[in-house]
Amino acid sequence: MLSKEITPRAIVEYLDQYVIGQEEAKRTLAVAVYAHYRKLSTLGQRSEAIAKSNVLIIGSSGTGKTLACETLSRFLAVPFVTADATSLAQTRYVSDEIEAILQRLVDRAGGDLRQASRGIVFIDEIDKLKTSSTGESRATSGESVQHALLKIMEGAPVKLGADRFIDTTNILFICGGAFVGLDKIMSRTHSFGFIATSETDNKSILDRLNDRVKPTDLFEFGLIPEFTGRLPVVARFGDLSREMLARIMSVPKNAIYHQFREVFRAEGVELVVAPPVFEQIAEIAIEYKTGGRSLRGIFEELMTPILYVVPDHPQICRVEIGSLFEAPRYFKRNPENGET
Ligand SMILES: Nc1ncnc2c1ncn2[C@@H]1O[C@H](COP(=O)(O)OP(=O)(O)OP(=O)(O)O)[C@@H](O)[C@H]1O
Ligand SMILES: [Mg+2]
Known part of the structure; x- marks a missing residue:
């Protein structure tokens, strides 16, 4: 065994x-x-x-x-x-x-x-x-x-x-x-x-x-x-530090970030979330005092408006999120990677 x-x-x-x-x-x-x-x-x-x-x-x-x-x-x-x-x-x-x-x-x-x-x-x-x-x-x-x-x-x-x-x-x-x-x-x-x-x-x-x-x-x-x-x-x-919480979203094999990247890939879109975003979400999670439990919910809330838009715009090839305080940036497929 x-x-x-x-x-x-x-x-x-x-x-x-x-x-x-x-x-x-x-x-x-x-x-x-x-x-x-x-x-x-x-x-x-x-x-x-x-x-x-x-x-x-x-x-x-x-x-x-x-x-x-x-x-x-x-x-x-x-x-x-x-x-x-x-x-x-x-x-x-x-x-x-x-x-x-x-x-x-x-x-x-x-x-x-x-x-x-x-x-x-x-x-x-x-x-x-x-x-x-x-x-x-x-x-x-x-x-x-x-x-x-x-x-x-x-x-x-x-x-x-x-x-x-x-x-x-x-x-x-x-x-x-x-x-x-x-x-x-x-x-x-x-x-x-x-x-x-x-x-x-x-x-x-x-x-x-x-x-x-x-x-x-x-x-x-x-x-x-x-x-x-x-x-x-x-x-x-032990209690999870801000840094650990940030890693939970992006490091483990089945991390929520990887899961969403898969979802977007199926739409032909590359999702890129910058490291500061994970730290900002971790910050919020610490306030919620439920350890790693609240991360998924916050992350999903961040993704929902984007997932709402993407399927209707097949020309989008890439979405970048740089900060929770900025709008996500959408990139078009071609001719010259213009932003919208
Ligand atoms: N150390 C960790 N590494 C990776 N993910 C974690 C970690 N801690 C918590 N998580 C995330 O938070 C979620 C909840 O964690 P888990 O169910 O293991 O909590 P728990 O310690 O059993 O809490 P409770 O006492 O409320 O049952 C997990 O599904 C996972 O996504
Ligand atoms: Mg438990």
């Missing part, structure tokens, strides 16, 4: 083609996934000997968590499903909902139970399951969802329909969440007893300490100890 050439480094190189930045997190994910599948392939049937190393991904919204997991599963060619922890907390029948997630995994594997039982389940918004002292309005408390999840993360037979079972022992669980407020907890617990000698010194050491999330931090945040105990690997996705 895992061919010889797949190494953590190869996994990271593949991720690099789609996920901008997040170097540390990509490496952590790659090593965890590699170790997991290595154990599966070497131990063969003796799966009971495998200690699971499920992964916890921490990072703000739109920083590439889901993207990284999806890209990973594509590379490994294993069945992959995403689920949302909030919907688990909204139902009164948590076990039904978990069953449905695993059923989707089996569907992804084309009905092959064996394949599915080695797949990846990504459970997003896990931070929303925190135990809270304030009034619970949800159907099931976050804590009981955590209990239900830790059973399957550990490995348990789960009934699917009438007489089929799936064993979750070899399924890799990746949990993700934004964990708003965790930084505060960490800076409190981690810098304890530390005396800064200078302003800059203080920052760099704090930064390094902050990179490590301790189980006790997660416990203080509101995850029960048994649950954090089943997530030994923690990968942190």
Whole structure:
């Protein structure tokens, strides 16, 4: 299932083609996934000997968590499903909902139970399951969802329909969440007893300490100890800088810029967007505070009026956008590349 050439480094190189930045997190994910599948392939049937190393991904919204997991599963060619922890907390029948997630995994594997039982389940918004002292309005408390999840993360037979079972022992669980407020907890617990000698010194050491999330931090945040105990690997996705946001639009293989260039090419038109435009869009995206999520919308808004005009003017051969504050420049096919 895992061919010889797949190494953590190869996994990271593949991720690099789609996920901008997040170097540390990509490496952590790659090593965890590699170790997991290595154990599966070497131990063969003796799966009971495998200690699971499920992964916890921490990072703000739109920083590439889901993207990284999806890209990973594509590379490994294993069945992959995403689920949302909030919907688990909204139902009164948590076990039904978990069953449905695993059923989707089996569907992804084309009905092959064996394949599915080695797949990846990504459970997003896990931070929303925190135990809270304030009034619970949800159907099931976050804590009981955590209990239900830790059973399957550990490995348990789960009934699917009438007489089929799936064993979750070899399924890799990746949990993700934004964990708003965790930084505060960490800076409190981690810098304890530390005396800064200078302003800059203080920052760099704090930064390094902050990179490590301790189980006790997660416990203080509101995850029960048994649950954090089943997530030994923690990968942190940092907030995206303006420069990273700009690159997201133009660098990845399937970047939105490339997609639109294809669309225009089909019309016989060359689209050229100058680098400052990506930076200007990144600037707006930062204000929206949804990470890379808002980039597509802003970019599409920029393209819409142009795509509206182009099909009616077959003489246009090239469109250049130099800045968000200037009108796009249209170039005619011939005789001498005159502008309109
Ligand atoms: N690091 C990144 N590299 C490339 N694209 C990114 C990156 N981060 C975000 N994006 C873009 O933003 C979109 C949303 O990212 P993604 O779905 O991975 O967010 P997320 O971290 O899972 O957020 P949430 O917590 O809201 O689920 C992606 O489809 C992608 O286009
Ligand atoms: Mg996500």
